[in-house]
Amino acid sequence: MDKLNFAAIDIGSNAVRLMIKGIAHGETIENLTKVFMVRVPLRLGQDAFTLGRISNDKTGKLLRLVKAFRQLMQIYNVQSYRACATSAMRDAENGKEVTKYIVEKTGVEIEIVNGQEEARIVYDSHIVDELNRVGDYIYVDVGGGSTEISLISNRALKSSASYNIGTVRILNNKVDKVELLRMYNDLKLLSEVYPKLSVIGSGGNINKLFRISEFPKGRPLTTVKLREELDMLSAIPVKERIRKFDLKPDRADVIVPAAELYLQIAHHVKATEIWVPTIGIVDGITYSLCEQYLAEHPNWDK
Known part of the structure; x- marks a missing residue:
């Protein structure tokens, strides 16, 4: 063979x-x-x-x-x-x-x-090796139906949680506010225990947002740049997003709630940049x- x-x-x-x-x-x-x-x-x-x-x-x-x-x-x-x-x-x-x-x-x-198994599967891809760094991270995978957040400290997976918050749910107004508050409270607690958290982003949306940013590979996407992208994408209709940024139709609508979600997560852990190693499940x-x-x-x- x-x-x-x-x-x-x-x-x-x-x-x-x-x-x-x-x-x-x-x-x-x-x-x-x-x-x-x-x-x-x-x-x-x-x-x-x-x-x-x-x-x-x-x-x-x-x-x-x-x-x-x-x-x-x-x-x-x-x-x-x-x-x-x-x-x-x-x-x-x-x-x-x-x-x-x-x-x-x-x-x-x-x-x-x-959700916990999803997070473990992605960790199995040796996502930390891609970054080649030590320290404290939250690995964030924003999907269509759920968001998985895992804590990685000194290259070891410490904990993971899954929240029924995803881009397709958001588009259909099917996100429970209690679930949203649960996620934000959990993030606040994590940031208190680990005050220097970095964010690792995973999934098709953050990969596309990184591509649109034109940042070089190996450099993190700043939240300032991500906010600029969100404002720019939100200001134009879906058809224009498809044409201008070469997005698939099913990506062009969900990319906006995904960007907002990543920004909110980064804000709640006081992170100013998101690492995007383009690794997924x-x-x-x-x-x-x-x-x-x-x-x-x-x-x-x-």
Whole structure:
């Protein structure tokens, strides 16, 4: 076997992703690189957060999508995979029923993971190694249905919490004010114990905001610049955002509430910059799958 490929499927509230990463024979896990990636804006959260369930229409589309992913994994000769569904499936009253149906029809096993597991998966991608720094951080992943916040102190994951606050929920006015206050209170407590917290941002929205900023890679996005971007994006209609900043339609609407949320989080921990290493749940999944395989086959790279 000359190459090992590993796949991650992320069934999110805004989009569904397939990421395939691989290493060649003789390489180590540090050489794990992207082979293929596709993102489809299914927006399951639109159903889950407004109807309380995943509709038959969205279930059918998800089924066809997972079937396509299965074919792609076969084409790329994937060694192992992991498929995770997050906030929308957690909230939908028929979430377990939908995932069971998809599994029966495709043979692709799907896990509905909680927010803490989401955070742990991303930590498994060695996000701190990307920054190559010690100190105290909060890792923030703003998704369509939830926001995961994890405390990383001196390169170790200390705690994590999940809040039902996400961009698709915000657009549909489905965020509970009590939940928002809970998050802000938790952040205030963290900042009191760890007064010099930095923020690590993860997810498609903060990645796009970083790209729009034109800041060089390896430099943090300042909250001053992020506020400028928020004001600029808020002032123009969605169609103009798509044209001017080359955004996908399903990104152009959620990017504004995402920017506001990142700014609020940074404000509550008194941070003035956000590090954006462009790592997410699919990176964590593929990294851990590769790590597990290499541990079980220690002579593979010899």
